[in-house]
Structure formats: C-alpha cells, structure tokens
Amino acid sequence: MISKFLERSTYFLFTLPAIILYTLFFAYAVVVGIQYSFTDWNGISSHYNYVGFSNYVELWNNPNFKQSLIVTGKYAIMLVAGVMILSLILALSLNSLRKFQTFTKSVYFLPAMISAVTISLIWDQLFFRVVPTIGEALNISALYQSPLAHPKYALLAVVIVNIWQAVALPTLIFIAGLQSVPSELYEAGRIDGASTYNRFRYITFPYLIPTITVNMVLAIKSGITSFDYAYTLTGGGPIKSTNVIGIMIYNDAFQNLKFAMANAESVILFIIIAVLSFIQIKLARKGGGR
Amino acid sequence: MKRSAKFGVIATLLLSLVMTACGNESSSSNGDKSKSDVVKIEFFQQQGEEAIQNAYREVIADFTKEYPKIGIDMNTVPDPVKVLTSRFATNDIPPLFTDYPTQLQFKEKVENGYIENLSDQPFIKEINKKYLDMTPANDGGYYSLPYARNYMAVYYNIDLFEQNDVKIPTTYAEFIEACKLFESKGITPLYLPLKDIGHIFQATNIAFAPGGVEEMAKEAKGEGQVEGNPVFLEFAKKLKELTEYANKDAFGVSAQMMQEAFAKGQAAMIISGSYGRGNIKLVNPNLKFGAFALPNDTLDTTTVLSGVNASLSISAKAKPEEKEAALTFLKYLARPEVAQKWSDLSGEPSIINGTTYGDQYLQPILDFIDKGNAHDWMSSTIPSAIVTELYSTTQGYLINNDTPEQYLKNIDDTIKLNAVK
Numbered sequence: 001m002i003s004k005f006l007e008r009s010t011y012f013l014f015t016l017p018a019i020i021l022y023t024l025f026f027a028y029a030v031v032v033g034i035q036y037s038f039t040d041w042n043g044i045s046s047h048y049n050y051v052g053f054s055n056y057v058e059l060w061n062n063p064n065f066k067q068s069l070i071v072t073g074k075y076a077i078m079l080v081a082g083v084m085i086l087s088l089i090l091a092l093s094l095n096s097l098r099k100f101q102t103f104t105k106s107v108y109f110l111p112a113m114i115s116a117v118t119i120s121l122i123w124d125q126l127f128f129r130v131v132p133t134i135g136e137a138l139n140i141s142a143l144y145q146s147p148l149a150h151p152k153y154a155l156l157a158v159v160i161v162n163i164w165q166a167v168a169l170p171t172l173i174f175i176a177g178l179q180s181v182p183s184e185l186y187e188a189g190r191i192d193g194a195s196t197y198n199r200f201r202y203i204t205f206p207y208l209i210p211t212i213t214v215n216m217v218l219a220i221k222s223g224i225t226s227f228d229y230a231y232t233l234t235g236g237g238p239i240k241s242t243n244v245i246g247i248m249i250y251n252d253a254f255q256n257l258k259f260a261m262a263n264a265e266s267v268i269l270f271i272i273i274a275v276l277s278f279i280q281i282k283l284a285r286k287g288g289g290r
Numbered sequence: 291m292k293r294s295a296k297f298g299v300i301a302t303l304l305l306s307l308v309m310t311a312c313g314n315e316s317s318s319s320n321g322d323k324s325k326s327d328v329v330k331i332e333f334f335q336q337q338g339e340e341a342i343q344n345a346y347r348e349v350i351a352d353f354t355k356e357y358p359k360i361g362i363d364m365n366t367v368p369d370p371v372k373v374l375t376s377r378f379a380t381n382d383i384p385p386l387f388t389d390y391p392t393q394l395q396f397k398e399k400v401e402n403g404y405i406e407n408l409s410d411q412p413f414i415k416e417i418n419k420k421y422l423d424m425t426p427a428n429d430g431g432y433y434s435l436p437y438a439r440n441y442m443a444v445y446y447n448i449d450l451f452e453q454n455d456v457k458i459p460t461t462y463a464e465f466i467e468a469c470k471l472f473e474s475k476g477i478t479p480l481y482l483p484l485k486d487i488g489h490i491f492q493a494t495n496i497a498f499a500p501g502g503v504e505e506m507a508k509e510a511k512g513e514g515q516v517e518g519n520p521v522f523l524e525f526a527k528k529l530k531e532l533t534e535y536a537n538k539d540a541f542g543v544s545a546q547m548m549q550e551a552f553a554k555g556q557a558a559m560i561i562s563g564s565y566g567r568g569n570i571k572l573v574n575p576n577l578k579f580g581a582f583a584l585p586n587d588t589l590d591t592t593t594v595l596s597g598v599n600a601s602l603s604i605s606a607k608a609k610p611e612e613k614e615a616a617l618t619f620l621k622y623l624a625r626p627e628v629a630q631k632w633s634d635l636s637g638e639p640s641i642i643n644g645t646t647y648g649d650q651y652l653q654p655i656l657d658f659i660d661k662g663n664a665h666d667w668m669s670s671t672i673p674s675a676i677v678t679e680l681y682s683t684t685q686g687y688l689i690n691n692d693t694p695e696q697y698l699k700n701i702d703d704t705i706k707l708n709a710v711k
Binding site: 042043044045046062063064127128132144145146148149150151234235236237238239240250251252253254255256257258259 | 371372373375376378379395398399402403404484485538539540541542543547673674675678682685686689690707708
C-alpha cells in the first residue's frame with residue numbers, strides 16, 4: 001500500500017521542497033501584504049486598525065500616485081522598445097559573425113555582470129562631466145547640463161542606462177533562438193530568391209516568436225518593477241520626473257512610515273503586472289502557433 | 291525492486307536533509323559554547339562618512355582592550371535610515387544603534403517600547419544641556435546618548451576670501467555683495483547641490499524665514515497656510531537669488547560633488563552640513579576653510595540650523611547580556627577623554643562636557659550657535675513625509691522658474707496632501 005502511494009506520488013514529492021519554499025516566501029508574503037494594505041499600520045507601531053479600502057481610495061485621489069504610474073508606464077514602454085530592438089539587432093549581427101563569435105558575445109555580455117548601482121554611479125559621472133562638454137562643443141542647448149538635472153530628459157537618461165545593461169541577456173536568448181533555425185530553410189529561401197528581409201520575416205521571425213515572448217515578458221516586468229537605476233541616478237527627481245512606482249513604494253514604506261499605504265501601492269502594481277502578463281501570454285500563444 | 295529503489299532514494303535524501311540540519315545546529319551550538327564568555331553585539335552606525343567610521347573603529351579598538359569580553363561589531367550601510375526602519379518593522383532591531391532622538395519617528399519607536407530608557411544613567415548629566423534638552427521623548431525620559439551636534443552653515447575658502455579682501459558677511463546684503471565681488475573676479479561665488487536640495491531647503495528656510503518651521507507644522511495639523519505669508523515670500527525670493535550666484539550645473543550636482551568642487555577650490559562658498567567636513571578634508575587635506583552662519587537681514591534675525599547628530603541607543607528587545615554590553619560601551623564613550631579622541635578623529639563637534647573642538651577655523655560657528663539663535667532640523671517638528679515632499683516642491687520652484695507666490699501655493703498643497711489624516 002505504502003509503496004503504491006509512493007509510486008504515484010514520487011514526482012509530486014520531488015516538487016515538494018519547491019512548493020513549500022514558494023508558499024513560504026512568495027504566497028505567504030503576498031497574502032500578508034494584501035492584508036496589511038487594508039490597515040493603517042505605520043511600520044513601527046505594534047498596533048494597527050483595519051481601515052477597509054481607505055488606502056486605495058486615498059491612492060485614487062493622490063496625484064503623486066497617478067503621476068508615478070504614468071512615469072512607470074513611460075519607463076516600461078521605452079525600456080521594452082529599446083531592449084527588444086537593440087538586442088534583436090545585436091543578436092542578428094553577432095550571430096552572423098564568422099570569427100571571434102564567442103569572444104565578442106562575452107564582451108557584449110559584460111554589462112550584465114556589473115551591479116546596477118555601480119553602472120549608475122559611472123553613468124552619473126558621464127552625464128555630469130562628459131555630456132555638457134559634448135553639448136557645448138556641438139552647441140546643443142539641451143545637453144549643456146547633465147540630462148539627469150532636467151525634468152524633461154531625466155527619465156530618458158535613466159532608461160538609456162538601464163537599456164545599456166539590460167540588452168545583454170535578451171541578446172543571448174535571441175542568439176540561442178536564432179541558432180535553432182534550421183539552416184536548410186535559409187538555403188531553400190535563397191534558392192527561391194527570397195530577399196534578406198523576406199528571409200527574416202518568413203523564416204527567422206516565426207522561429208523567434210517564443211524567444212520574443214520570453215524576452216518581452218522579462219522586459220515588461222523589469223520595466224514596471226524597476227527601481228535601482230532611477231533610485232541611484234536621480235532618487236526619483238528632479239521634481240519627481242523619474243519617480244517610478246518602485247521608488248514611491250520604497251519611500252512610503254521606509255521613509256514616510258506609511259507601510260500600509262505602500263502595501264496598497266504594491267497590490268495595485270501586482271495586479272497591473274498580473275494582467276499584463278496574462279494578456280501577453282494569451283497573445284503569444286495565439287501568434288506562436290506556427 | 292524498482293519501487294524500493296525509489297523509496298530508498300527519497301528516504302536517503304530526506305535523511306541527509308535532516309542530518310545536515312542537525313549537524314549545523316550542533317556545530318553552531320558547540321561554537322557558541324567555546325566563545326561563550328565573549329558577548330558580541332552589533333552596533334548599527336548610521337554615519338557613513340569615512341572619518342566618522344574611522345573614529346568609531348579606533349574608539350572600539352581601545353574599548354576592546356579595556357573590556358576584552360565585549361565585542362562591538364560596527365555595521366554601516368548605505369541608506370541607513372530606511373534600513374533601520376525596515377529592521378524595526380521586522381522586529382530585527384540591532385542591540386546598539388545610532389538614531390536621531392529629536393525626530394518624530396524616534397519618539398514613535400520609544401512609545402512602542404523598542405528603546406531602552408537611559409534617564410537614570412549618570413552620563414546623561416555629562417551632556418551639553420542645550421542639546422540634551424532637544425532630545426527627551428514624549429514621556430520626558432532620555433532614550434539615547436547624544437554624542438555630537440551638527441549644523442548647516444556657509445563654508446568659505448579662507449584663501450579666496452583673503453586674496454580678494456572679502457570680509458565675512460554678517461547680513462544678507464553683505465552676503466550678496468560678497469557674491470557679486472567673487473562673480474566679477476570670475477570666481478564661482480556659491481556652489482549649490484540642487485540635485486540633493488533637501489538640506490539646502492532646510493538651511494535656507496530656517497535662515498530666511500524665522501518661525502517658518504512652526505508655521506508649516508501648524509499647517510500640517512490643519513491650521514493656517516503659508517500663501518501670502520510675507521516671511522515666506524522673503525525666503526522664496528532670497529532662495530532664488532542665491533541660485534543666480536551659483537554654479538550653472540547646480541541641478542546635476544549632489545552634495546558629495548559639491549564638497550569635492552569646494553575642496554578643489556572651484557568655488558568661494560558652499561552651504562554645507564557639518565558632516566561634509568570629513569569629505570572635504572579627504573579630497574584636499576590642505577584646504578583652509580571656515581564657517582559662518584547663512585545670514586538673514588540682520589545679525590539678530592540670523593538663525594542657524596543645528597541639531598543633535600546621530601545618538602546612541604540600546605534596543606529594549608535585546609538580550610540582558612547584550613544590553614549590559616551596550617551600556618558598558620555607552621558609559622565608556624561618555625568619558626570626556628574618549629569623547630575628545632572621537633571628536634578629534636571624526637572632526638565632529640562633541641557635546642560631552644569637558645571636550646573642546648579641535649578645528650580652530652570652524653570654532654566660530656559653534657560659538658555663534660552657543661550664543662545666538664539655533665533651530666533644530668525640520669523632522670523634529672514636521673512629519674518627515676512632508677519634509678521630504680517639500681524638497682521636490684522646492685526643486686520644482688527653482689527648475690520651473692515659478693513665481694515666489696506660486697511656490698508658496700505649492701508648499702500649501704504639498705503639506706495638505708501629505709498631512710497625516
């Protein structure tokens with residue numbers, strides 16, 4: 001009897017450690033987080049009261065929260081577009097290299113191995129010391145100052161730094177995807193007289209769709225939950241122009257002692273990511289059935 | 291056979307897991323026993339400046355020689371205020387830590403019973419009374435050992451002042467005169483770090499709007515407004531006027547960049563916290579610089595922002611032996627000769643009675659604070675959520691070039707939006 005049970009449940013038992021850990025560290029945290037979002041806990045006090053949806057109502061009326069959502073949306077769109085286009089171009093060019101491919105790939109992968117904070121500190125200095133020199137030499141008034149100092153350009157500048165690092169991993173994933181395309185198809189395409197664009201459109205692209213989905217989900221998620229670059233480069237400024245939702249949550253929780261409010265913000269962020277991921281996966285399944 | 295093999299594999303895995311867990315436990319408890327006579331405590335120290343860390347390191351080394359059975363493990367992290375808050379939130383309070391006893395957040399921690407009451411300790415009587423009086427909690431008790439004071443003042447390059455025959459300004463008009471003179475000679479008069487506008491906002495508001503903090507505190511409680519307030523209008527105009535004499539890239543400059551530029555002689559003056567001294571000395575140990583109060587219209591109305599620096603507290607949740615060790619360390623720190631050594635090494639002005647300040651060029655600002663008007667940091671009166679939001683309101687005023695009237699309206703909006711409901 002026992003051995004029969006074991007027979008059936010062996011595979012399940014192997015997943016048990018992962019399930020327990022996941023429940024402990026993720027599901028439990030989410031449930032507790034949601035619970036706190038309905039309280040007035042300030043993070044320090046040992047007592048708190050349940051206040052229903054009042055944190056959510058307050059957020060709805062808070063212009064800073066709306067602005068933060070917009071900033072985050074812009075950030076994510078710019079990041080996704082930048083990362084997807086650049087990494088695809090990089091992957092195509094690296095994949096067509098005949099010599100030194102491994103070496104070049106590792107060079108392009110280097111930024112992924114440096115911490116975001118280090119990269120931000122380096123770029124902060126570049127923006128402050130190099131950009132104004134270029135601006136003055138070329139007489140471009142927008143570049144007279146560090147772009148991080150200007151509310152109009154700060155967000156773009158932060159995204160550029162993020163893209164600089166974030167392209168590395170998707171590039172590798174794309175290269176792996178490209179290498180799965182059978183070379184006979186290209187040969188057949190060439191014989192049939194397909195142009196470079198057509199070969200990409202009708203041979204490479206369909207094979208890349210699963211890879212694009214993976215990269216897209218990763219990029220959207222990292223865009224919406226981004227925190228480190230904006231926090232180190234600008235701290236959310238100037239005038240909140242780079243105040244992404246991650247920074248708002250962090251500051252509300254640990255600086256402004258509004259833990260419950262920060263939890264409500266996180267719950268909304270969680271819902272947004274869940275909806276986006278759901279749509280993304282649905283769409284990819286439709287388009288992916290080649 | 292197949293089934294029993296599977297069973298065997300699983301059983302072995304589970305057994306090895308259990309064994310490893312037990313093994314770890316037993317080895318660690320053995321380790322504890324062998325070192326049981328030494329009490330090791332974490333000291334969460336908030337000030338990251340190299341000179342201050344070094345001063346604590348030296349003092350801890352001396353302490354360990356005298357008390358070999360107590361180990362003090364200093365831990366300094368980036369963004370310490372937020373890290374400490376998160377550790378309180380998760381009940382992982384360091385046994386010994388530095389914090390800011392005048393701030394409302396600290397008082398909240400005291401009210402929740404997280405911090406040990408030190409009122410009966412003899413060293414409390416050894417602290418400069420002016421600063422000690424800033425620190426009692428809402429119950430009137432003392433919950434920390436205030437060790438040094440800080441201030442925001444104008445640091446000036448003594449050589450540049452002497453070469454250009456500029457006297458130390460004592461009124462706002464004289465200050466602007468000095469700025470004009472430096473500007474005419476091609477020297478940047480004032481180097482401002484408007485990327486980190488926070489402390490500049492606090493220092494200028496306290497200097498140019500006497501009573502302004504109290505006005506904003508009232509507004510945070512739902513009474514009054516600053517719109518149309520002549521004192522605030524004056525502050526807004528002066529703040530903008532200062533930026534006219536500042537470096538052109540001020541909005542991209544952080545406080546650290548400002549200290550660096552000043553140390554390299556790139557500007558005649560900066561508005562800096564006393565905590566900036568160490569960094570300036572680190573970049574250029576030979577720079578001669580002094581400090582004076584950021585002047586208002588007259589000497590009588592000039593107020594310096596000065597408060598208690600990070601003070602040392604003991605967690606009420608620590609184990610008795612940890613509390614005992616921490617208290618022994620505090621008693622040691624409060625000895626005048628130890629405080630003197632710490633002050634000399636860190637460059638921070640000690641507030642333990644019987645110490646003297648070692649920097650003759652910066653002594654005048656301390657004398658001014660002792661005799662004249664001083665006001666504590668804003669977070670002691672206004673919730674820090676409002677104070678930090680006012681930073682970006684102020685940044686908006688200067689970047690968007692709003693009118694002073696609009697700025698005051700924006701201050702009102704910010705306070706109302708972030709006031710505790």
